[in-house]
Amino acid sequence: MNNKKQRGYVSLPGIGDLALSGLRPLIGILLGLIAGAGLIALSGVNPLSAYVAMLKGAFGSPQAFANVLVRASPLLIGGVGVAIGIKAGLWNVGIEGYMYAGAIGAGMVGIAALPVAPIVHIILSFLAAIAFAVVWGLGPAYMKAYRGVNEVVATIMMNYVAIFFTSWMVHEPQPMAEPGSFFPMSRMIAPTAKLPILMKGTSLHPGFIIGLIACVVLYFVLRYTPFGFRTRMLGVNPVGSRYAGVNVRQQMLFVLLIGALMGGVSGAVEILGLKQRVYMDFVAGVGYESVAVALLAGGNPLGVIASALFFSALKAGGATMSIQTGVGGPMTVVIEALCVIFVIGVGYSERKRLERLDVAEKEDKEVEYDVA
Amino acid sequence: MSPDIIIDWLQASLRWGAPLILVAIGEVYSERSGVINMGIEGIMLFGALAGIAISFFTGNVLLATIGTMILGALFGLAVAFLTVSRKTNQVVTGLMVNLMALGGTNLLFALLSESRHVRVERYPLLFPESFSNIPILGPVLFRQPVSTWVALILPFIAAYILYRTDWGLNVRAVGENPQAAATAGLPVIKLKYQAVILSGLFAALGGCVLTLAEVGYFASGGMTAGRGFVVLAAVVVGGWDPLKTALVCLVFGAADAAQLRMQTAGSVIPYQFLQMLPYLITVIALAGVVGRSRPPKTWGAPYDPADI
């Protein structure tokens, strides 16, 4: 590395050294599961029986798999929101906050008894969720794009602000709050705003379909639209993007806002499909798990589908494991983190290896300029 | 506002600032060596739990502190192995350590359920009670646990080490230009490991102080509440200087203390908005220094000895 390159500012590392390929993610996941097995063994449970319980809990019955899909919904939507940020070299870890904002928006419209058809009520609730989340996201997005504030710290700080804001919204005398409840929470959403149940005896709602569509659409956007092309350019080389005429700040703003939008939808799906009330802490780390989902997918929207399903199977199965073997439920979160750490730690990062090859080839003699 | 409230607030500011300062000291070294340890939030959380647990089982705060610091150093070692040796992305590594800590502490705390909400032995005051009777200074400065004093003195020692010793010079060189440092014969990797391990050690200590000096119990569900990230911001705002960073930490501590006081004082502003205050101040402070605060040149970038 020469002195020139080091001059000026070094921004946070982007997608560059996250580029994954081949078997590496699978090996990493396997190692993560093995490490998890070690921890389970430490807590005095046979890891094999724990994992069998987990598998049964996730895939043992149609009902169990429905549960997996329910849990996958927010991870799919939030995960793809983080993923598009990663493709642009941005760490949008504010999903937790956007989910609260979206939930409040969806809740406000959803609680109201509107004289409209359910589909209209649902759409209006989603629109409100999107509006709230995007407005919420404007703050950190502007700070990053136009003021150069580190987006990791800014978005995480805003997550805490969102939690307290939600707490205020569901406390009396705010109009959303359920009057006289011991635990502060919002009123129940109207039956017309509730997402339909797809399978009797489960909570399966169409959230996962929304998630799958979001992943496919964003994959298409990234690959086949000028906007997506600019996003990828930004992620690979911000300086070069500016030189090639990309409005880098505006692009950053839009990409972060797409993440916010997704977070809002994710929050709305949780409220309208599952929880039916807004309350403090209802997200409970799903926003951070969305980040893990996107990281495991290497920022690829289609990869998000696989990693979100994997994580939700882990979580759904984890509940069963907890009941049957006594291993604590939070163990699944630990395993998730371990999987990502092993995935990024297993291989020498691809990009670096390629650069090495490139350095070596610079000594290659076939440099010439015979231009036709 | 009566003077009592102000004195009480100043005293609390120091106490709330202390853990932040301790965490920040380690992070300054780590970032000066070029490695952003974003996992300090999680290591703090582990430290908070470990402090309570060891103190509960042994009844000895010194043992609890030392044990916690060793645990923190081990976490630092793990982060160093990943980011320095495996060259993993520092942001991802940190975020995953945090996620693991959130799950891990919840899990362990459930196992140690006997100690749930049991208050434990806390840090003693450094000065005899009688000192507290001195007007103003007494309650503010002397009715403080040992940990506050450590946190107030440590930044000076840290600054001395960073600017006035061989090791400090070496760490500064490594973060600015590791190739140059290597060419001058310095063991770059070793120095980075040392700095990152320090950040883990101090992060755990900060978490331990949070519980053993302040609250006296552990609460599951991420009781450090983003303080690790506040510290990350403080280091940037403080320009990677131990003294300035400590000062910024005190300001953040004061904001924390202020919102708690205002909550109890029955302010017209809803308390949730007061709770938001420290986080908002952090973001605004960051926005204020952007462009003026210059990070170490290889901040956040992996070092590859094969690049010359």
Place this chain on the structure above:
Amino acid sequence: MTQNIEIAMRMEGITKRFPGVLANDRISLDCRKGEVLGLLGENGAGKTTLMNILYGLHQPDSGKIFIEGKEVKIESPAKAIELGIGMVHQHFKLVDTLTALENVILGIPSEHPMVLDLAPARKRFLSLCEEYDLYVDPTVETWRLSVGKQQWLEILKALYRDARLLVLDEPTAVLTPSEGEQLFKAIRKLTKEGRSVIFISHKFGEVLEITDRITVIRDGHVVGTVPTKEATYPELARMMVGRPVSMDRKPRPSATKIDPVLVMENVQANNDRGLPALKNINLTVKAGEIVGVAGVDGNGQLELAECIVGLRKRTGGSIRIQGHDVDRVMADPSFVGYIPADRQKVGLFLTLTVAENLVVKDYAKPPFTRRGVLRYQAIRQHANRLIKEYNIRTPSSEVQVVHLSGGNQQKVVVAREMSAQPPLVIASQATRGLDLGAVESVHNFLLKERNRGAAVLFISTELQEVMSLSDRIIVMFRGEIMGEMDGEAADINVIGQMMLGQVTEVVA
């Protein structure tokens, strides 16, 4: 001095292989006590790799190294320093934010590690400055030093560690002619004291001037070693390149058009640190001429280029390209073609494909985008045409550019920037790091652009090529244009003075 020649350092059969390339192939050479050994070779011939092995930065795959007769294993720079080897890299290894003195003592364990006492070090440092007539202020932060002073500092750093064998890698690349003289004086003093110097260069003139013997390296192996007294320019050139080369002034037809293409008026801009880098630049480049920008690196040339292509904000003044404000036509490939110094940073998107890299300025226009959707077929066709036209060696248009060799990466940039035949061409350090053959073809290429009627701004720190290529030459010093002269009539001494900031009459 017949039989008892003392050998300071000997390398035997050094072989070093990197993935895909044999950098050093059984290289053997020796350096005598008190001599200057020239190591001559083109960029990429393997000189630097060899010296990095000597300095412990790389480990050889095979071969032996002897220092003063004893076989040694140099596993780290620390060991090399201990053996009395000092090295000044082409890209300086200084920590910018440390002071000059701190850089000098970096890595030397002090007597009391807990008390960094700089006083004795300062005394020793200043006496070295005086002894070798290379003065550097010890208290100043290194980034404030001029490039020449940084070079002195690197040499003083090695001498402070009592280097008996000093390796200088392309030391004159960053020096003004008079600083070069000062360096040569210091080198002669060093050898008189019995120290040895290995002088790496690809410039014949200076190698012939300063060295005692010359070892020529080509393609990773030693072509031969000759005593300087017996060496001749053509012979060295033949050894180094394998064929005769000329670096004389390029013949050219006289310019036919005279319309101004680039007009800069009172342009001011800051550098990355927010300090003024361009002060009131007034410059016009006309169609069909090459304007060369000479000057020591870091005197505003980079900022000049970045302002013109719209990468850097001006703090004042105006820039017009064919009458259009630069902010309007930025990134429009039909106005400016930019061949940047740091192609990987500015010009390329390493993990995008060759095809994608070739459309990063036009992807949103038809035929590449129709009805809001990218048409990869059109993008591929465009790529295949340019790959053929510019002879880019790549397995396909769908390969990521990171997999291409440096020269082919450069061609991707050139193909993209030049395919629209822009009226203005900015070449910033375009030949840096290329070997002689490639340099020659860059020169021919720019000349062809000129003859087609393009206005060419050619920025280089290599005086030789500026003089051989330019129709007009301007010299930059501390963000100002010190003077302008006709390319035909330019005098190297005048330019040298201007590079130092002196505009006064020159002693003939």
